[in-house]
Amino acid sequence: MLKPRATHDPLQEPQAFRDALAEWFGKNGKDYPWRRTTDPWAILISEVMLQQTQIATVLGRGYYTRFLALFPTPQALAVAEDEPLLKAWEGLGYYRRARMLRETARAVTAAGGFPAELDALQKLPGIGRYTANALRAFAHDQPAAVVDGNVARVLSRLVDYHGTVDSPAGLKHLWELADQLADPTRPRIYNSAIMELGQTHCRPGVPDCLACPVASFCKTLEPAALPVKTAKPKTERVHTHVLWARDREGRILLHQEQGKRRQGLWKLPERTPEETAVLPEIATRTYGITRFHVTMHIHGTGPVPAREGESWHAEEAIAALAMPSPYRKAAEALLGGD
Missing domain, CATH: 3.90.79.10 (Nucleoside Triphosphate Pyrophosphohydrolase)
Known part of the structure; x- marks a missing residue:
């Protein structure tokens, strides 16, 4: 497959890049339950579940809806014992996530609610830069960049970045790119769109460049070779x-x-x-x-x-x-x- 050559520079024309993404997402964006709400608790649960688990598993097997039904508020999870919590998380793996989510719930309950500021969010148990920015963007529609695996893949191909994306230097570079490209007026739409682009067209391996809505902004000519990651240890x-x-x-x-x-x-x-x-x-x-x-x-x-x-x-x-x-x-x- 021949990949279209870039005719635009996303860093020089960020608004045109954002507009192209937003237009595509408006027509093709998937209807996930966490996209129908601005409740930071519901959004946090989705973000924590999706850290190590695919969307098809989280939704297809009912984990997200069941967990929210059992623990609809931070207050409900804050007082939960281990047994019902672990049972609700059974099958998702990485069970430390469930206990950390309970610690977050306890901190939010004690504080009387979720903060909206980046520094305050990052002081909550288990909340790092990515999750804090995701809450700001998706719950509060505040300007914020997010970099997950999908976004890292999109960005590395977009600017033809050949550094290791999971190294400290690589992560720093990608976050800087993400901050430059982030949409200050439509953060909820923009971040949903760039993440979904990584799930669909700009997927791992051989991407669907011919159907990509921002192909004209993408500099790499060898997308299948990117992103570069640190070699995994042998099984x-x-x-x-x-x-x-x-x-x-x-x-x-x-x-x-x-x-x-x-x-x-x-x-x-x-x-x-x-x-x-x-x-x-x-x-x-x-x-x-x-x-x-x-x-x-x-x-x-x-x-x-x-x-x-x-x-x-x-x-x-x-x-x-x-x-x-x-x-x-x-x-x-x-x-x-x-």
């Missing part, structure tokens, strides 16, 4: 061995996580390969987490001594517990096959 293969243990009453043995990543969630109890060597392997499941490819070997057994953090649970009670997705899928498959 490591890991094997874990867990128990599917039932006692004489038919209860299942589970372990409650205490580590930072999944604190408070329930999973099948883990044992060493030596401890499970004599037990039959009744199932195997694989999943990915960060840079690890995990093979989970599930061993069937009868009653075993419960260790610290482990307890027996009735089969019908397991559905109400918060569990990481790999363990939930394993438990559902095994319960269905019993």
Whole structure:
């Protein structure tokens, strides 16, 4: 595919660039629920969920609407216990986000509401430059630039930037570009448009340059080569061995996580390969987490001594517990096959 050559400079003609984006977005912008509101709480929830999760998952599986139904205000989440919070977040992963969101809710509740100023927003727990600017733009329609992965890709191609976008120098450069191009009069529309452009036409890999509404402003001739990112560490293969243990009453043995990543969630109890060597392997499941490819070997057994953090649970009670997705899928498959 031949990419159209740039005939305009977005930094020299920023208003023309903004107008082209706004016109395209007005005709093609998607109707997301967080775009129908100016409530900073609803917008914050969407931003936190979308930090590590795709829109199709957040909306398609109902996470966003369910979470808002359970916790419609910061006050509702501020007083929530771990169990309902983690259950509502189950399947989204990166559970620290849920607890940090609760800390934000508590701070907002104590302050009597959301601030609108950048400095005040960044003092809230878990609120960095991106989220603070997103709240200012989308909730208050105040001039503010946002740089997420989609915007970083658009900007790097737009100006043909070949520095690493995830390095400190690269991030600084992209934020400076974003500030220069940000629309001072239509921040809500502009930021929604440039983010959506990255999701649709200016997508990863080979973009759809021929249909891009701002192709005439884009300097790069090799868009598929951009953005440049720091090389990811190689994927490591890991094997874990867990128990599917039932006692004489038919209860299942589970372990409650205490580590930072999944604190408070329930999973099948883990044992060493030596401890499970004599037990039959009744199932195997694989999943990915960060840079690890995990093979989970599930061993069937009868009653075993419960260790610290482990307890027996009735089969019908397991559905109400918060569990990481790999363990939930394993438990559902095994319960269905019993």
